[in-house]
Every structure is written in C-alpha cells, then in structure tokens.
Amino acid sequence: xxxxxxxxxxxxxxxxxxxxxxxxxxxxxxxxxxxxxxxxxxxxxxxxxxxxxxxxxxxxxxxxxxxxxxxxxxxxxxxxxxxxxxxxxxxxxxxxxxxxxxxxxxxxxxxxxxxxxxxxxxxxxxxxxxxxxxxxxxxxxxxxxxxxxxxxxxx
Numbered sequence: 001x002x003x004x005x006x007x008x009x010x011x012x013x014x015x016x017x018x019x020x021x022x023x024x025x026x027x028x029x030x031x032x033x034x035x036x037x038x039x040x041x042x043x044x045x046x047x048x049x050x051x052x053x054x055x056x057x058x059x060x061x062x063x064x065x066x067x068x069x070x071x072x073x074x075x076x077x078x079x080x081x082x083x084x085x086x087x088x089x090x091x092x093x094x095x096x097x098x099x100x101x102x103x104x105x106x107x108x109x110x111x112x113x114x115x116x117x118x119x120x121x122x123x124x125x126x127x128x129x130x131x132x133x134x135x136x137x138x139x140x141x142x143x144x145x146x147x148x149x150x151x152x153x154x155x
Contacts (some may be wrong), residue, residue: 037153040060040081042072042098043114044090048138052085053123055142056149064133073101080106083152085145088115088123094128110152112145114138 013040021090039061046067053063066072068095072086084102088095091142095113102109113127124135134148 007136038064038079039073039083039085040064040068040076040084041150042066042084042088042090042095044068044085048087051142052145055145059146059149063151069095069098069101073098076102076106076109079092080109082110083149083150084111086108086111086113088113088127089117096130099127099130099132112136112148112152114140 010105033090035133038055041049041052041056041063043052043063044067045064047066051097052094053065056063064079066075069086072084075081076084086095086098093101093127095115099111102111109131111127111132112134113132113137115123115127118137124137127135133152136144136148
C-alpha cells in the first residue's frame with residue numbers, strides 16, 4: 001500500500017502524489033509536491049524587474065510586476081502575493097511609503113526591500129524599521145535574492 005500526500009490545488013495548479021513534478025528541489029517530506037508561490041516585483045527600472053522575474057520564474061515561482069509603489073499596492077490589495085520584492089527609490093510612491101502602507105493594512109505582508117542608493121541616508125535601515133523582513137543592497141547576486149526569497153517563504 002502506497003501512502004500519498006493529499007491532493008492540493010492552488011492558483012490553478014493541481015499537485016500531489018507521484019505524478020506531480022516539482023520544478024525545484026525541496027527539503028520537505030514529500031519532495032514531489034509543487035510549491036507555488038506568487039511574487040510581486042516592484043521596480044521602476046524594467047531591466048531589473050525583468051531579470052528578477054526571469055530568475056524567480058526559473059525557480060518555479062509565479063511573478064506579477066509593477067512599475068511603482070502605487071500600482072504595486074493596488075495589485076496587492078486585489079490579489080495578495082506571498083512575497084513582495086520592491087525597490088526603494090521609485091516615482092509616485094517609493095518603497096518606504098509602500099512598506100509603511102502594506103504593514104498598516106496587512107500585518108503578515110512579507111517584503112524584501114532593495115536599493116542601489118548608498119549615501120548618508122540609511123534607506124535599507126529605514127525599510128527594516130518600517131517592516132521589510134530583509135534588505136538587499138544593489139548590486140547583489142541572484143543566488144542572494146533566491147536565498148532571501150526561499151527563507152521568507154519558509155518562515
């Protein structure tokens with residue numbers, strides 16, 4: 001007799017048992033279960049957004065993109081993502097304002113903040129104080145990003 005994990009449906013994906021194929025390795029008890037997590041990537045620079053989307057999709061995640069904090073906040077309100085990766089310096093609504101709004105409205109929102117700005121203002125420190133769970137200083141490796149994403153989704 002074979003014991004199989006229960007069938008799970010999530011965001012249109014149907015997984016479970018031996019017939020499921022995982023796009024990435026997992027340390028879980030049932031490695032054949034597909035882990036589907038939706039990421040919201042917010043950055044005003046299209047090449048950075050595209051790179052992050054490609055890396056996350058190759059690792060098996062679903063990705064939604066936004067060009068600034070205001071659009072990202074609306075997307076999150078309509079369909080909460082499992083994790084938000086946001087730049088800090090953007091037009092309209094910057095990442096710090098976004099993090100503040102998210103943590104006011106959604107206590108369990110998971111945010112990773114990133115910036116390429118370095119100067120006398122510690123924007124990454126401010127992001128942490130406002131509720132970002134992790135911060136990344138650009139440039140960073142894609143493995144660093146994936147490690148942060150995996151950690152936040154696991155905790």
